[in-house]
Each structure stands twice: as C-alpha cells, then as structure tokens.
Amino acid sequence: MGLTAHLPALQVVLPLLAAPLAVLLRHGGFAFGLVTACAWAAFAAAIGLWLQVGALEGGTISYHIGNWAPPWGIEYRVDRLTSFVLLLVSGTAAIVLPWSRASIEREIPADLHYLYFAMFGLCLAGLLGITITGDAFNIFVFLEISSLSTYVLIALGRDRRALAASYRYLIMGTIGATFFVIGIGFLYLMTGTLNLADMAERLRGVENSPPVLAALAFITVGVSLKLALFPLHQWLPNAYTYAPSAVTAFLAATATKVSVYVLIRFWFSVFGESLIFEKLPLPQILLLLSLAAMFAASFTAIFQDNLKRLFAYSSVGQIGYITLGMSFDSVNGLDAAILHLFNHGITKAAIFLLIGGMVIGLARPGAVLPAPTFDRLAGLSQRMPLTCFGIVIAGLSLIGVPGTAGFISKWHLILAAMEKGQFWIVGAILLSSLLAIAYVWRFVEVVYFKPAPEGATKQEAPLSMLIPAWLLVIGTIWFGLDTSFTVGTATEAAMQLVKIGK
Amino acid sequence: MSELIEHFSYIVTIFLMVTGLYVVMARGNLIKKLVGLSVFQTSVYLLYIAPGKLIGGTAPILAPQYGAYSNPLPHVLILTAIVVGVATLALGLALAVRIREAYGSIEEDEIITLDHRGDDLRNQE
Numbered sequence: 001m002g003l004t005a006h007l008p009a010l011q012v013v014l015p016l017l018a019a020p021l022a023v024l025l026r027h028g029g030f031a032f033g034l035v036t037a038c039a040w041a042a043f044a045a046a047i048g049l050w051l052q053v054g055a056l057e058g059g060t061i062s063y064h065i066g067n068w069a070p071p072w073g074i075e076y077r078v079d080r081l082t083s084f085v086l087l088l089v090s091g092t093a094a095i096v097l098p099w100s101r102a103s104i105e106r107e108i109p110a111d112l113h114y115l116y117f118a119m120f121g122l123c124l125a126g127l128l129g130i131t132i133t134g135d136a137f138n139i140f141v142f143l144e145i146s147s148l149s150t151y152v153l154i155a156l157g158r159d160r161r162a163l164a165a166s167y168r169y170l171i172m173g174t175i176g177a178t179f180f181v182i183g184i185g186f187l188y189l190m191t192g193t194l195n196l197a198d199m200a201e202r203l204r205g206v207e208n209s210p211p212v213l214a215a216l217a218f219i220t221v222g223v224s225l226k227l228a229l230f231p232l233h234q235w236l237p238n239a240y241t242y243a244p245s246a247v248t249a250f251l252a253a254t255a256t257k258v259s260v261y262v263l264i265r266f267w268f269s270v271f272g273e274s275l276i277f278e279k280l281p282l283p284q285i286l287l288l289l290s291l292a293a294m295f296a297a298s299f300t301a302i303f304q305d306n307l308k309r310l311f312a313y314s315s316v317g318q319i320g321y322i323t324l325g326m327s328f329d330s331v332n333g334l335d336a337a338i339l340h341l342f343n344h345g346i347t348k349a350a351i352f353l354l355i356g357g358m359v360i361g362l363a364r365p366g367a368v369l370p371a372p373t374f375d376r377l378a379g380l381s382q383r384m385p386l387t388c389f390g391i392v393i394a395g396l397s398l399i400g401v402p403g404t405a406g407f408i409s410k411w412h413l414i415l416a417a418m419e420k421g422q423f424w425i426v427g428a429i430l431l432s433s434l435l436a437i438a439y440v441w442r443f444v445e446v447v448y449f450k451p452a453p454e455g456a457t458k459q460e461a462p463l464s465m466l467i468p469a470w471l472l473v474i475g476t477i478w479f480g481l482d483t484s485f486t487v488g489t490a491t492e493a494a495m496q497l498v499k500i501g502k
Numbered sequence: 503m504s505e506l507i508e509h510f511s512y513i514v515t516i517f518l519m520v521t522g523l524y525v526v527m528a529r530g531n532l533i534k535k536l537v538g539l540s541v542f543q544t545s546v547y548l549l550y551i552a553p554g555k556l557i558g559g560t561a562p563i564l565a566p567q568y569g570a571y572s573n574p575l576p577h578v579l580i581l582t583a584i585v586v587g588v589a590t591l592a593l594g595l596a597l598a599v600r601i602r603e604a605y606g607s608i609e610e611d612e613i614i615t616l617d618h619r620g621d622d623l624r625n626q627e
Contacts, residue, residue: 137579144586151593160604164613167597171526171535174590178543181583182519185549188576 004048008063008076011045011086012129014038015093019121028113035117036097039124043094046086050489053083058496062134070134071195077134081338081493085131085261088345092253093124096349099468100246103356106369107244108156116156120250122149127258136184136194139262140177143226147173150255154243158369165238172225172235179222186215187270200270207275216275219266220282227259229323230293233316240312245356248308252315253349257341260322264337267326268497277329286327291428293320298435302442307358307372310439311351314398317432318344324425325413332416334494335487340409342486343479347397347406350472354390357461357469361387374442379452384460388447390473395440397476400433404480408487511552518545530610532598536591543587550576550583 003010018038022031052061063076078086097120108116126146130139151173155166188194190211191202206212221232228236236256240248267276276282294317301313322344325337355372361384362376363369370376381388397404400411410429417425460466479486506513518541525538554576562571602608605616 137582141582141586144590148586148589148593151597155597155600160601161617163597163601163604164617167532167594167601170590170594170597171539174539174594175523175526175542178546181546182549185546188550189553194575 004052006063007045007048007052008061008078008132009065011042011049011090011132012076012125014041014045015121015128016125019118019125022114022118022121026114028110028117031114031117032097032101035121036094038121039090039093039097042124042128043087043090046083046090049078050083050087053078053080058492071193071198074138075134075195075197076132077197078132079493080489080496081261081264082131084338084342084489084493085258086128088257088342089124089127089131089254092250092345092349093120095468095471096246096250096253096353099249099353099356099465100244102462102464103246103360104244106360106363107158112156116153116244119149119152119156122146123153123250127254130258131261134196136187136196136199137181138194140181140184143177143180143262146255146258147177147226150247150251153247153251154239156247157242157244159242159371161238162242165235165242169235169239172232176222176225176232179218179225181222183215183218183222186211186218190215196265196270200272203271207272208279212271213280216266216271216280220263223259223263223266227256227263227323228316228319230289230297230316230320233293233297233319236316237309237312240315240352241306241309245352245359248312249349249352249356252312252352253345256315256319257345260319260326260337260341264326264334264497268334273329273498283327283329286323287425290320290324290327291425293317294324294428294432295435298432298439301439302435304439305373305375307355307374307377307443308352310442311348311355314436314439315344315348317435318348318398320432321410321413321429324429325416328416328420330416330419331491331494331498332412332419334497335491336409336412336416338490338493339412339486340406342490343397343405343409343476346472346475346479347394347404350394350469350476351391351398353465353469353472354387354394354461357465358384358387358391360465361459361461374446377443377446378450380447382452383458385458386466386470387461390470392440392444393473394476395436395443397480399436399440402480403477405476405478405486407480408483412487511548515545515548515552518542518548532601532608532610533595535610536594536598539594540587540591543583543590547580547583547587550580 015038018035022035025031061078064070065074065076104113104116123146126142126149129142130146133139133142151166151170154169155163187199190206191199193199193202203212225232240252297313297316301310301317304310304313322337322340325333325340359369359372397406400406414426414429522538522542522545526535526542529535529538554573556570556572559570559572560568562574598608605613607613
C-alpha cells in the first residue's frame with residue numbers, strides 16, 4: 001500500500017484541506033501558493049488515477065473511506081468516465097488558479113484575496129468529490145459544498161448585479177439540490193442503501209414502482225437545474241456575466257459539466273437504460289429541450305452586447321449538444337456527449353480567460369474594470385492581437401470547424417444521429433452551428449473590421465494571463481487534431497456505462 | 503380515513519414542501535423567499551426522519567432487552583442536511599444584507615427595475 005493506493009482520497013482531501021488552511025493564513029500570497037499547489041497535486045492525482053484505471057482494462061477502482069467496506073462505508077469509485085471528468089476539473093483549476101493571481105488584483109479588494117482562494121479550494125474539492133464518490137448522499141453534500149462556495153465566488157464580482165445574480169443562483173441552486181436530495185430519499189426508502197452500485201442492483205425488480213419513478217423525476221429535474229438545461233438556465237447568464245473573470249472561466253468549464261456527469265451517472269449506472277429509454281418518454285423530452293437550447297440560447301447569444309453574456313448564452317446552447325448526445329441511447333451518442341463535455345469545457349475556459357485578460361487591458365491603470373461591451377471593443381485586434389486571435393480560434397471550436405476540438409465532438413454527434421437514422425437532427429446540428437457562426441462573427445467584425453478609437457496603443461494582457469489562456473487555446477487545437485486521448489477515453493467510458501446499464 | 507391517518511407524516515411533509523416552494527416562487531421579498539426556502543428544505547428532513555422512526559423503537563442498542571430500534575442512518579444524514587440548510591440560509595441572508603446595501607431595497611421587482619435603469623444609463627454614456 002503505497003501512496004498510489006490512496007490517490008482517490010488524496011484527490012479530494014488535498015483541496016479540502018487547503019481551503020481552511022488558506023483562511024487561517026490570512027495572507028493572499030500564501031493562500032495563493034497553497035491552493036495552487038493543492039490544485040496541481042489534485043491534477044497529478046487525477047492523471048495517476050487515469051493511468052490506474054487504464055491499466056485495469058474496463059475495471060473500476062473502489063476505495064473504501066476509513067476501510068469500511070461498502071455498502072456500509074462510503075466508497076470512492078473511479079471508472080473511465082470518472083477519471084476523465086476528474087482530469088477536466090482539476091486540470092482547469094490548475095490552469096485558472098495561476099491565471100487568476102493577476103486578475104483578482106484588479107477585481108477583488110486585496111484583504112479578501114485569501115478568502116477568494118479558500119472558496120476556490122472548497123469549490124474544487126466539492127466538484128472533485130461529486131465526481132469521485134460512489135455514495136448518493138455524499139454527492140448531495142459535495143454538491144452543496146461546491147454550490148455554496150460558488151455563490152460566494154460569484155458575489156465577489158465588482159458590479160452590484162453580481163450580488164443579485166448570486167442570490168438568484170442560490171435560490172435556484174438550492175431548489176435543485178433539494179429536489180435531488182428528495183429523490184435520494186425516495187431511493188433510500190425503496191432500497192435501504194445509499195451506495196450507488198448497491199442501489200442499482202437492488203432497484204432491479206422495483207423499477208416501476210411509483211416512488212422510484214418519483215425519485216427519477218426529482219433527481220432529473222434537480223440536476224437539470226444545476227446543469228442549466230434549457231429552460232432551467234435562468235440563473236446562468238447573469239452569474240457568468242458578473243462573476244470575477246477567473247470564476248466565470250472555472251465555472252463554465254467545470255460546474256455545469258460535473259452536473260451533467262451526475263445525470264449520466266444516475267441515468268445509466270443507477271436507474272439503467274431500460275427504465276429511462278424504453279419505459280418512459282425521457283429521451284424524447286431531453287431531445288426537445290436540447291434542440292430548444294441549441295437554437296433559442298444560441299439565438300439569444302447573437303443579440304447580447306456584453307461579450308461575457310454572449311458566451312454565457314452560448315454555454316447554454318452548447319450544453320444542448322451534450323444532452324442531445326445523451327438522448328440517443330447509444331454508445332456513440334453517449335460517446336459524443338462525453339467528448340463534448342470535455343471539449344466544450346476547455347474551449348469555454350480558454351474564451352473566458354482571454355476575455356478576462358482583455359478586460360484588464362481595456363481598463364486604465366487603477367480604474368474600475370469596464371464591462372466587455374461591444375462598443376468598447378472596436379478595433380481591438382490592433383491593441384491585443386494575441387488575445388483576439390485566441391478568442392477567434394476558440395470561437396471556431398464553438399462553431400465546430402475542422403481542426404478544432406469542437407469539430408470532433410460535433411462530428412461524433414452527427415455520426416450518432418445518422419446511426420439512429422434521424423437525418424433531421426443532423427440538419428438541426430448544422431443549422432444551430434450557423435447561429436454559432438453568427439455570434440462569433442459579431443465579435444470578429446467589431447474587433448477586426450471596425451476602426452480603433454484614436455490614440456489607442458498596443459497593450460496586451462500580462463504574460464501571466466496570456467500563457468495559461470493560450471495553453472487552453474492550443475489544447476482546443478491539439479484535441480482537434482490528435483484525438484487518441486479524448487476519443488479513446490470517451491468511447492471506453494461510454495461502453496463501460498452502457499454495459500453497466502444493461 | 504384510516505389511509506389518511508397512516509400516511510399522516512407524508513401529508514405533513516408534502517404540505518410543507520409545496521408551501522415552501524410556493525413561497526419561494528410567489529414572494530418578491532428576498533427575506534420571505536429565504537423563509538420559503540427554509541420551509542421547503544425542512545420538509546425534506548421530515549421525509550427522511552419519519553419513515554426511519556419505529557413506534558416503540560429505541561435507540562439502536564444491540565442488547566437482548568431491546569427488541570426494536572429506529573433506523574439511525576436517516577438521523578445522521580439529516581444532521582448533515584440541517585448543517586447544509588443553516589449554511590445556505592446564512593449565506594442567503596448575508597447576500598440579502600449586501601443587496602440592501604448596494605440597491606437600497608430587498609424587493610425583487612425594485613432590484614430588477616434598478617438594474618434596467620443602470621443599463622440605460624450606461625448606454626447613454
């Protein structure tokens with residue numbers, strides 16, 4: 001039993017410990033170092049787990065917390081999908097944290113910096129915990145840890161509207177989490193267990209009883225609120241727009257994606273495909289809502305004046321593609337959903353990081369940071385060529401242009417739709433991509449083709465911000481060209497899930 | 503009638519649940535919304551605790567003189583949920599205080615009006 005055997009616990013415990021220590025340190029710089037080090041350690045642990053699961057060839061790692069055997073004790077369970085989401089979450093944190101140092105200097109009062117890092121650590125611990133745990137009630141607890149810290153992080157935004165947005169998210173998020181815990185309650189009443197694997201076994205035979213169906217409904221609606229499934233996305237645009245830039249980037253890449261993960265976990269691993277896809281009209285409902293998200297949210301995005309809000313609406317639309325893949329009930333569909341979860345995560349993180357850098361470049365030294373509205377962005381490509389070019393590349397990935405990560409996941413989505421013989425969905429995917437072209441083009445037009453205001457000098461964002469952001473931009477190209485890691489892992493994960501569900 | 507009495511705890515639970523959710527949705531006052539949210543969360547405590555209680559059951563002591571005991575697990579779970587509920591309420595109230603400082607109001611419609619007016623002002627600049 002070396003250290004490697006305890007990676008599942010370390011994954012969560014390190015950031016969880018970093019948070020209170022950061023509060024005790026009461027010093028921005030030390031807190032930054034501590035939380036960043038823990039995020040990197042968590043990323044290393046995630047890589048280790050990914051390798052360990054890969055070596056098991058389709059097996060799962062089961063870690064017993066405190067050596068209490070499941071189903072009595074809490075079990076951490078890592079399979080292919082878990083390790084993939086862990087990589088996304090901890091990787092994003094490891095990149096966003098170093099970036100955020102320069103950003104929060106301008107956005108958050110200096111005496112609150114250590115609290116910002118503490119909340120970030122808690123949020124990271126919560127998201128990793130949701131992903132790794134194999135215990136239903138544990139998911140709820142971690143969900144609330146990450147949610148509560150998220151509300152605080154959003155409320156740290158400079159604009160007073162950040163407060164209203166945070167309050168609104170608190171109300172909606174708590175309703176969602178409470179729905180989720182009601183569902184867990186019903187499942188516990190029916191099965192007498194909280195361990196997900198054990199629960200799945202005991203549910204066979206009582207699947208059609210009303211409490212189980214009610215549990216399914218509560219869990220699905222509750223988690224859908226958290227993942228901003230259209231039309232339950234009302235909290236998202238304002239929260240993303242007014243939160244500090246680093247928080248927006250981290251949340252856009254991870255928070256909604258982890259909720260998607262929870263939904264996949266419950267649908268495929270606990271309730272099982274036969275209940276979801278054969279006995280109930282759930283896939284049809286999800287299909288309709290996904291299409292609505294792809295069109296309505298992307299369409300709304302076109303008319304936004306604030307760049308952050310534009311890409312927030314785009315996020316709602318992109319989540320539509322993920323849930324669309326889930327609704328197909330096939331290995332390929334699920335594969336596309338998992339792929340897009342990852343690819344969209346890094347693409348959006350890149351965009352929001354670059355916007356964060358742009359906002360700092362736009363401001364006069366010492367002045368309050370302006371909102372990135374289009375009237376301020378005219379001719380910006382001359383002042384910040386690297387930032388603008390990065391957003392354009394990531395924008396191409398949102399559209400799904402070949403050579404970018406977004407293309408790979410959309411291509412898999414189209415393949416899954418064709419496999420089902422539903423060619424009109426293929427048409428819908430292509431049409432909705434046109435909407436993405438429209439909103440990305442709006443940015444390109446203003447930034448590249450409008451004349452810059454007089455007296456504007458070339459001023460890029462600081463290097464400490466450009467480098468992490470460009471790492472992610474390069475990532476979106478890398479995963480668009482070399483797909484062995486993403487597609488390989490996603491396909492394995494999808495096959496593992498569908499096998500469990502049968 | 504006997505059905506009603508048998509399911510008494512569930513009826514209370516569902517009544518609280520619906521009341522809480524209604525208050526959250528129908529009230530525009532930020533504090534009243536939080537009150538509704540708390541009632542809603544409290545109903546879940548009952549949902550867990552009530553089925554775990556055995557009438558005549560004791561604490562879970564494994565000894566020959568105690569035949570039946572209540573299920574301790576839901577109690578432990580709800581202890582955690584109560585902590586979560588308190589934290590949520592505290593954070594919600596703190597946000598309400600900050601909103602009142604920033605907007606001078608805790609009525610949702612007034613805040614929305616103020617937000618829109620702010621947008622107009624900025625566009626005029």
